[in-house]
Amino acid sequence: MSAARRRFRWLAAALAAAGLSGCAGGPVKYTVEPTEAIRADRALADVALLDVGIQVLETAAISAEEAREQKTDPKILEAEARFIPFHLKKTLQQTGQWGAVRVVPARAEEVDVNVSGKLLESNGERLRVEIKVVDATGREWFYNEYTAEVTEKSYDVLDKKLDRDPYQDLYNQVANDMLAFRQQLSEKEIAAIRQVAQLKFARSLVPYAFSTYLAQDMEGTVRVSRLPADNDPMFERVNRIRARENMFIDTVNNYYANLYDDMRQPYGQWRRSYLQELNQKRELERKTWERRILGAAAIVGAAVVGSNSNSGGSAAAANVLIIGGYELIRSSGQFANDARVHEAALKELGVSFKADVAPVLDEVEGRTVKLSGSVDAQYAEWRKTLRELFTAETGLPTAAAAPGALPEPGQNR
Amino acid sequence: MRINGLVGVAGFWTAALQAAGRGRRGGRGFCHEPGRPGRAAGHVAGTLLWLAILATPALADPQGELAQARHDLAVSEQVLARVTERAEVARADPATGPEQRQRLDEYVARVQDMVASNRERVRTLSQATDSTPGGAAPAVPGDGKPPLVATQAEEVAALETRLGVSLADFDQLLLEEARRARTRGASGGAGFPGGSGGGAAAEGRSKSGGTGPKATDVARSGSGSKTTQGSAGEPGSPGGRIESGTPGSTGATAARPPDVGDGADDDVVARQIRKLAESEPDPELREKLWDEYRRYKQGSKG
Numbered sequence: 072m073s074a075a076r077r078r079f080r081w082l083a084a085a086l087a088a089a090g091l092s093g094c095a096g097g098p099v100k101y102t103v104e105p106t107e108a109i110r111a112d113r114a115l116a117d118v119a120l121l122d123v124g125i126q127v128l129e130t131a132a133i134s135a136e137e138a139r140e141q142k143t144d145p146k147i148l149e150a151e152a153r154f155i156p157f158h159l160k161k162t163l164q165q166t167g168q169w170g171a172v173r174v175v176p177a178r179a180e181e182v183d184v185n186v187s188g189k190l191l192e193s194n195g196e197r198l199r200v201e202i203k204v205v206d207a208t209g210r211e212w213f214y215n216e217y218t219a220e221v222t223e224k225s226y227d228v229l230d231k232k233l234d235r236d237p238y239q240d241l242y243n244q245v246a247n248d249m250l251a252f253r254q255q256l257s258e259k260e261i262a263a264i265r266q267v268a269q270l271k272f273a274r275s276l277v278p279y280a281f282s283t284y285l286a287q288d289m290e291g292t293v294r295v296s297r298l299p300a301d302n303d304p305m306f307e308r309v310n311r312i313r314a315r316e317n318m319f320i321d322t323v324n325n326y327y328a329n330l331y332d333d334m335r336q337p338y339g340q341w342r343r344s345y346l347q348e349l350n351q352k353r354e355l356e357r358k359t360w361e362r363r364i365l366g367a368a369a370i371v372g373a374a375v376v377g378s379n380s381n382s383g384g385s386a387a388a389a390n391v392l393i394i395g396g397y398e399l400i401r402s403s404g405q406f407a408n409d410a411r412v413h414e415a416a417l418k419e420l421g422v423s424f425k426a427d428v429a430p431v432l433d434e435v436e437g438r439t440v441k442l443s444g445s446v447d448a449q450y451a452e453w454r455k456t457l458r459e460l461f462t463a464e465t466g467l468p469t470a471a472a473a474p475g476a477l478p479e480p481g482q483n484r
Numbered sequence: 485m486r487i488n489g490l491v492g493v494a495g496f497w498t499a500a501l502q503a504a505g506r507g508r509r510g511g512r513g514f515c516h517e518p519g520r521p522g523r524a525a526g527h528v529a530g531t532l533l534w535l536a537i538l539a540t541p542a543l544a545d546p547q548g549e550l551a552q553a554r555h556d557l558a559v560s561e562q563v564l565a566r567v568t569e570r571a572e573v574a575r576a577d578p579a580t581g582p583e584q585r586q587r588l589d590e591y592v593a594r595v596q597d598m599v600a601s602n603r604e605r606v607r608t609l610s611q612a613t614d615s616t617p618g619g620a621a622p623a624v625p626g627d628g629k630p631p632l633v634a635t636q637a638e639e640v641a642a643l644e645t646r647l648g649v650s651l652a653d654f655d656q657l658l659l660e661e662a663r664r665a666r667t668r669g670a671s672g673g674a675g676f677p678g679g680s681g682g683g684a685a686a687e688g689r690s691k692s693g694g695t696g697p698k699a700t701d702v703a704r705s706g707s708g709s710k711t712t713q714g715s716a717g718e719p720g721s722p723g724g725r726i727e728s729g730t731p732g733s734t735g736a737t738a739a740r741p742p743d744v745g746d747g748a749d750d751d752v753v754a755r756q757i758r759k760l761a762e763s764e765p766d767p768e769l770r771e772k773l774w775d776e777y778r779r780y781k782q783g784s785k786g
Binding site for chain 1: 639643756764765
């Protein structure tokens with residue numbers, strides 16, 4: 072990314088944040104160019120590492136008919152909404168620039184850096200996603216729309232068994248943009264992000280004990296107003312529970328890993344076949360129109376030749392042109408038929424891949440929902456126990472946690 | 485009066501934990517020690533438990549006695565939960581023989597009897613207190629359960645125990661899920677029927693060590709111990725974060741039994757269990773997690 076382009080991006084982001092942009096906070100649009108992810112050349116110090124939570128992508132709500140038109144299926148979109156974040160997670164991990172990187176099933180404000188996004192378009196030829204990155208303090212790093220296009224050659228990575236995706240440039244660009252922002256942050260700011268994330272989790276779990284540890288400034292940025300004592304038993308309990316929260320998300324990530332592993336190769340083949348069929352269909356359509364135009368031109372030419380000359384040779388030439396033109400138009404019909412075959416093949420590819428991916432996706436989602444239910448019940452029990460502990464240790468009431476009380480901002484369970 | 489009550493509670497705990505500890509130290513799982521010493525220890529522990537309960541003198545203050553009885557009940561219920569959990573783990577272990585299973589059942593039954601007895605005691609005292617003029621039980625706060633203990637320290641200890649048991653239950657749930665995911669990953673799970681995906685996916689998994697779950701990071705931010713946060717298993721993954729320890733915690737090295745090695749060959753699940761065990765301040769839970777770790781490692785080698 073050139074310096075000028077980066078400057079433009081910062082300016083655009085600043086304008087968007089200030090509400091001065093013409094698109095009022097919409098994403099900054101980029102077409103991805105070939106790029107490699109910037110890797111750390113050495114192990115980073117503890118203070119430089121931030122944990123990242125990547126949300127499952129949002130998908131546009133489309134009807135079954137619209138899905139058919141786009142040669143996809145809502146189930147395929149659901150699977151892609153999990154596949155893409157998981158590949159981004161792998162890309163970020165491979166850079167060595169980040170702490171723990173996890174795909175999270177829901178918004179997680181208690182993680183250092185939260186990555187959310189929307190899947191706008193995905194097929195064998197083009198991938199278009201919105202990506203928004205926000206840290207725990209509420210600072211927006213960027214909000215971009217990335218578009219990447221690939222050729223059939225891009226799918227060679229599937230044959231080489233590389234841990235790369237045909238759209239790897241897009242993932243690399245997101246990783247590099249995240250890195251570019253993080254590199255602007257001082258160690259103090261990075262430490263503050265981590266503290267805020269930790270205290271946000273504590274506040275969500277024990278609001279009556281930790282609500283005063285964080286404050287929000289005029290810009291909406293969350294800051295640490297004070298820190299718990301080193302030997303604060305309640306904070307230690309919260310951290311023990313936070314470790315379990317991370318383990319829960321790791322378990323869900325195991326599900327996603329299974330989905331990713333199962334899906335990766337057939338998904339790649341589906342996209343490759345899609346692009347091949349699409350290219351063949353386009354080629355046939357191009358030939359169809361070429362022949363129709365040539366045929367029409369020949370017939371028109373025959374009419375002109377016939378009307379301007381009475382000689383036998385001209386008449387013969389006109390006849391040849393008419394016959395040739397007719398033959399061209401007739402043969403274009405065959406190409407059109409062939410193109411329709413490829414159109415049908417494209418639809419069939421989507422149906423077939425959906426049939427493959429649906430059972431795996433259903434299994435993963437079923438397990439995630441079931442485990443989330445257990446975790447929610449567990450959190451309810453922990454909240455109750457922590458409330459009783461708070462009362463026992465301090466003698467103070469816990470009105471904030473009374474039944475019916477509004478959850479704290481960011482309270483995710 | 486309070487001292488007598490505490491002596492009773494202390495005796496109760498000592499006996500219960502000794503009984504549990506003997507079983508655990510004998511090998512994997514609970515009540516694993518073969519031969520008569522284990523049985524004798526169980527009898528001694530049971531006797532001590534009963535003596536501890538019976539030796540607690542009648543308290544002059546009916547309210548205090550009722551509070552004590554409720555506390556004993558709460559503690560015994562916690563012990564029962566813990567013992568039952570360990571028993572289930574031991575039963576699931578194929579190495580547990582029929583005789584050990586029988587002893588296990590006997591012990592669980594004894595603890596259940598103890599809980600039933602404590603319940604009866606609470607019920608009797610509650611009735612007696614209710615019938616005493618001016619002796620109505622105090623208002624029950626919050627969840628409708630009666631106050632369990634009489635002092636702040638006891639109450640906090642009981643609640644800490646409850647939290648610890650709950651965390652252990654949760655650990656067990658996640659460990660089982662991780663194991664299931666690992667099994668599914670290794671076997672191919674639902675897979676992609678008929679297509680080339682199954683084979684390719686299986687190949688991908690075997691490349692990753694056949695564990696299915698990959699790239700899993702365990703963030704340990706708390707409970708004190710220094711813990712590495714990383715992403716082993718991923719090429720070029722970061723070295724990870726070293727969380728700063730909090731005072732009062734036991735260091736990873738101190739909490740690590742000598743037989744568990746350095747974990748260099750751990751896979752993702754083993755690493756998760758290991759990290760939890762290293763950072764767990766509760767010695768009971770920690771030992772349980774180490775047991776789980778050993779069992780997992782043995783299973784993965786087999």
